[in-house]
Amino acid sequence: MPELLERVDLLAQLELARAEGGRLVFVGGEAGVGKTSLVRTFAERVTERVLHGSCENLTAPTPLGPFLDVAAETGSVVAERIAEGGEPRSVVAALLKELQRPSLLVLEDVHWADQATLDVLRLLGRRIEATRSFVIATYRDDEIVGEHPLRVVLGELASARSVSRASVPRLSRAAVANLAEPLGRDAEAIYRLTSGNAFYVTEILASSDDSLPATVRDAVLARAAALSTDGHRLLEVTSLVPVRADLWLLDRVAADVIDNLDDCVDAGVLRAEGSTVEFRHELARLA
């Protein structure tokens, strides 16, 4: 992974918001622009507990999915409130109690959030100030067009003192050159093709080929092409499990090819974290 370029200001903006006390920041940007990398880098710098929740790219995602993730991490009353039905007010109350302990809560891809999760976010934004925690919610700003429910939430929270927004821009021509030139690659051509989309740039730089893959999908497939047939089969199974796959599940469904996991990780296609496996990027899962 190349170091994080052109994100100093954004990291400082996040740091500033965190220093103010209980705050919620929405971090927007197009798919692959580097929201997750930014948040990961930020999370590595903080000393408090880091909690994660992510939304799924499904027509009908699990209600309160991201808070189920949080509940699994904390084993708190949040889990009980959700098990009781998950009425948003009671979930928020439990969450606020949990966030009295200084924490960084990262909620990823809230443009895919279910309605109950959005209700929780709405209430959380209004009441986060009473906690000592910092919440970052990432979203694809190019996907919340028209009457997208997240837009309504962002609009409602626009007046909340403890809520702000940040936007992750594409990499500049200079940043792409910084990454490409040490590798002897044609920076200008790569910039023109990718418009500075960080994921796309990374995928292209990972391919040793001189010819440039015409789409992100091609770039991802080029990376996977180096894998064995069994490696491919493992990728296939993993790609069908939304967002991240539990190792035990892969163990059962793909027992004969699970040994290829390390190869897939080394090739930069999959990422193994704890007891789960995920694609390095959701764009790769869909490729």
Added chain:
Amino acid sequence: MVPPHRRRKLHAAILSALVSPPAVSPDPSRLAHHAEEASDAAAVLVYAPAAAERAIAAGAHREAAAQYARALRHADGLADDKHADMVSAYARETNAIGHSEQTIEALTKAMELRRKLGDTLGEGNHLSRLTMPYINLGLNSDAEKASLESIATLEAIEPSVELASAYGYQGYLRMLGRDNYAAVEWGERAVELAERFGTRTRLLWG
């Protein structure tokens, strides 16, 4: 990336792994997703409604509607009364998120199924529930027609809470038409009948 034939098989394998012990608290939303991708209609009809019920409890009506819609895509083999219940549940959720077109389509379907089953109470009930979504779309003459039909249908059988509710919808329509006298009259009939059943809550539609 995965060819269709293998895709379906793999989803079936994932589903079966997720529901066999010692799997921990299987999440019906996830199971419904894999069941649909595996083209396993029987499994969809189990998990999608279960996921919808869970979504309703959390107030996630959009997701509940999507789960019922998913179940209805696989409802071909379902008995008429089960089918009618499911369409009706779907209508309730689409109504909750203000999708009036889908609500009208679903209520009409449920009404037809109830009529086919000879269930006059169910037929009249679904007819009367059409009033509000028609009004929401500005289709007031359709609302009027559904309302009057529902009253005629329900008056042909013994008095019911559903009839009280139908009177209430008619009162609301008269109110919209600025016919205050008639509005109050229908409203009073609704309240009087509802009270015979010890409830006024059925009148609180909206």
